[in-house]
Amino acid sequence: MSRNVTIIEIAKESGVSTATVSRVLSGTAPVSPKTKARVQEVIQKYNYSPNQLAQGLILRQSKTLGMIIPNITNPYFSTLVGVIERAAHKANYSVILCITSFTAASYRESGQEAEESYFQMVLDKKVDGVIIAGGHIDLCQISDAYKNALTHLASSIPVVVIGQKIPDVPCCFVNKEHEKGIVIAIRYLASLGHKRIGFVGGEPGIIITESRLQTYRTTLAQLKLDTSPELVSLSDYYLPDGYNAAKKLLELDEPATAMLAMNDNIAIGAIRAISDYFLSVPDDIALISCDQFMDGNFLTPRLTSLDRHTERLALHVIRLLLSMIQNTPPPDEPDLYPNLIIRESSGRHI
């Protein structure tokens, strides 16, 4: 590994002080054109670029952001990460990705905080700001330990979290819209004549699930539709969960005629289950996915789903963080109103 040239070598070879080299690099102070040209030539020659560790130490900014998520395999999170990294890079920041593997189930079992070690890590790395998406923050019951850790983190550096607001914690909280989409989807299904609409997937004890569930119940009641608890089948957010959850609904004496799948994974799993019962979507059962992961237009059947504007959300979040770091006015609130994209899986009037 070749030792790197430092500003000292550049200064020497240019016949100037390191201060001058630093100034031509940063442009923060005037340098005579001749000197500047000479220095730039040497910089070119050695392909010199300042050590950001040293720079960060003195400038008190690392030009690095932390992004903390529970899981990268879930398309929701990878979309978030993709958009955020791109925008960060454009703004000259790099992002340290932290995948905590937090799951509500394992937390319930072990009680171990998956996220705290990452909080400390980003602090130690002197990141300029942190984005947290999902994880413990999505729990209905947030532990004091988490709250304290988050408070500590956010007292040191700007952090924006995608999730429910926790009182007295100095973060920016950006929340996704969980309710309107459910209302839209249910009303649409009702307009098609469905009376028994199932709720499929999502984890109990998770705020997203619980708030959607409540909306589901309220909306059903408003529309005077069947609100039997047997129509609700929770589990988690992945393919097998969709399969298992849908299966329960199919085994009912009087099965649901329509299903609300919490996301595309759930929907795909549900389609598989429905198929295993020799039933089909949408002929026998109408299906709407409440969080679009894939281009539903290429699934079979083409999936009716709610576009919840994940990319727009991601863009807002990174802009917000950057504005906090740079002390500029925050970006406008994005329009996150969910958009129901009607395709085949929801079927026609029954």
Next chain:
Amino acid sequence: MSRNVTIIEIAKESGVSTATVSRVLSGTAPVSPKTKARVQEVIQKYNYSPNQLAQGLILRQSKTLGMIIPNITNPYFSTLVGVIERAAHKANYSVILCITSFTAASYRESGQEAEESYFQMVLDKKVDGVIIAGGHIDLCQISDAYKNALTHLASSIPVVVIGQKIPDVPCCFVNKEHEKGIVIAIRYLASLGHKRIGFVGGEPGIIITESRLQTYRTTLAQLKLDTSPELVSLSDYYLPDGYNAAKKLLELDEPATAMLAMNDNIAIGAIRAISDYFLSVPDDIALISCDQFMDGNFLTPRLTSLDRHTERLALHVIRLLLSMIQNTPPPDEPDLYPNLIIRESSGRHI
């Protein structure tokens, strides 16, 4: 933002020198039990943790890795990232994620290197090592500019790249197996009686596609099956590509009876296309996916696919990088022999 305590404060409050504090922290030199206890108490009290920028500067290691990929939305890459980040974290490294957005198409148009700016960035951040997966390295024709940039990068720090070996470039190259899987899949389809097997998806000019294509042709020839060029329909690696590519095969006067989809995205898109032609998988057309992204067991039809052990590959790559950084013996070569998981989509003997 509260100013952070430094080692100086800790030293003062403990009544020792910073050297001593440093030594209790690192354990690299003996410290008397009494002093140690006192210092540790103060460290506890302030929750002190050393500034890694300063530490990195002096230790010449940042405990940070760079991971460079073209795209995080593709499940292949997100799986890679997930496994690598987890393993890195366990080894006390953090990873800077770099998403270059490289695509062969945009490169062909603009000729712009998407990756070089990231190479420089990780160098500036003083990462201890870099993993590169996909991107320019997957091109059949690698540009001199890329080769030079990669050489420069790899001359400075350890880098392992997942992709074809480039002569004279000081990287570790780990290559996926592209050929055996194709052979296995084709032989299986042939054993079922298929004579016209289509090749669907993959981008021309990409080494992965071209090498698979060649294997496809050779294997077909060996088995004395139809090698008409019309059975090959390339495009790219995403859902719409699978759809479009499959469509071409369906419009043939004498359509293929089986299709080899380059990955699950392609397979799902192909299923959609087949369905649009009022045909079904596997009754009318047998389908095998050559790179498993999802749990094919939950798709409809259940997808027969090749497990290419992406996670195993990822684990090997991070271990290899760590061994290079830490100067320890490299890990054993992993078994990447592809595994054909036979489910419904490949059908039965025709």
Next chain:
DNA sequence: CTGAAAGCGCTTACAG
């Protein structure tokens, strides 16, 4: 416009 010097927060020979 330019340089000498101090300092960012740490670690590690060196001396005791």
Next chain:
DNA sequence: CTGAAAGCGCTTACAG
């Protein structure tokens, strides 16, 4: 076992 001092690679008042 412990501390004073030098140094990692940079930037920025300060003085000229």
